[in-house]
Amino acid sequence: MSEVAKALRERRANVWEQAKALADKAADENRNFSGEEESTWTALNSELDALDKRIKSVLEGEQRAKDAEDAMSKLRGEPRGKSTGPGNPGAEELRKFLTGDGPRFFDVRPQGPVNFRALSKATGGAGGNTVPTSFYDRLVAHLIETSSILDAGATILNTSSGEALEIPKTTAHSSAAIVAEAGTIGSSDPAFGMVTLGAYKYGNLIKVSRELVTDTGVDLEGYLAMQTGRALGNAFGAHAITGDGSAKPRGIITDATAGATGPTGVTGGFGSQSTVGQGADLLIDLFHSVISPYRKSAACQWMMADATAGTIRKIKTSEGQYIWQPSVVVGQPDTILGKPVLTDPNVPAIGLGNESVIFGDFSQYFVRMAGGIRFERSEDFAFDSDMVTFRALMRADAALVDLTGAVKTFTGGAS
Structure with missing residues (x-):
């Protein structure tokens, strides 16, 4: 550093x-x-x-x-060390596509099994200096940076095609009880539902000057990876938080359950810490509404909008300690009750009935990525301005698959 x-x-x-x-x-x-x-x-x-x-x-x-x-x-x-040169599989084909010497389309797919939760943001401290970084990895890094759901450790399913994918979702766990000698053992089966993950298409257009394309000294791959990753990440990230499942993915808030509700008469907020059951007590209630196995998960985190984070920074526990603790390690998030805090502008603001804080095991949120990301190139779309147009298409869907309480929310109370 x-x-x-x-x-x-x-x-x-x-x-x-x-x-x-x-x-x-x-x-x-x-x-x-x-x-x-x-x-x-x-x-x-x-x-x-x-x-x-x-x-x-x-x-x-x-x-x-x-x-x-x-x-x-x-x-x-x-x-x-790090390179996107010939030693990187597909780099030569990618460059030919970008400059128009190759086909009009280029499919960017992961090489081998990919777990997004293990991907870093291409920082040197995370090992980015020791291995070549492919165009796919660079694009995904920007996708993660702009979508807090992906950054939080959601489970990513990569499929080669986009047919409907049936995923079982848990709605209740089985139970056990003491049985007397020679007594009949009652049956208790877990309850399952089914969620279908499709492949909604996200796309964006990027216009690039011909000079930029033909200048071999320009990192055109890096530029396209950044612009495309951010655009697709912003579009998908909004649906991953609040999508209603109608012609779009199901957002995590849509299927999460209430873990704590704000007090009456405080405009959907947290109230005063001097009052029992308000302030930090509400966040503690939300924390413990998620059962221990999920709280122990590495993907168990908090998520909220920046304005909500500003409010929570002021809250103390009944012992006078701030519930928000700043990180002492560069690049690591701040914490609440020992769990990382991520911010996302798509989480609703504090308000009456708003689910303004999300807490739980984000690995129970499944994101389906179908067929990688497809790039297409056109020299005709912006012919009059001598611009080369690149079109990027990504197909994805998502849903929470454990409805037993893996993810909980704080809901603003009534006025």
């Missing part, structure tokens, strides 16, 4: 301490923030968010510099 990244990290820790001191003072005096303090608190939280983005940008910039150095090493004939 560079000195710049370290300095930004130290600045973030300092800003957090300032915000903490401000909240501590108001709590010790048993009062709400004054107008000036509220403005300061908002400014500090905004700076925290800005620092998080800056740290991420710096780390990504350092990785790009490393990639550029690898490319120069390649030109000089020196040994290199």
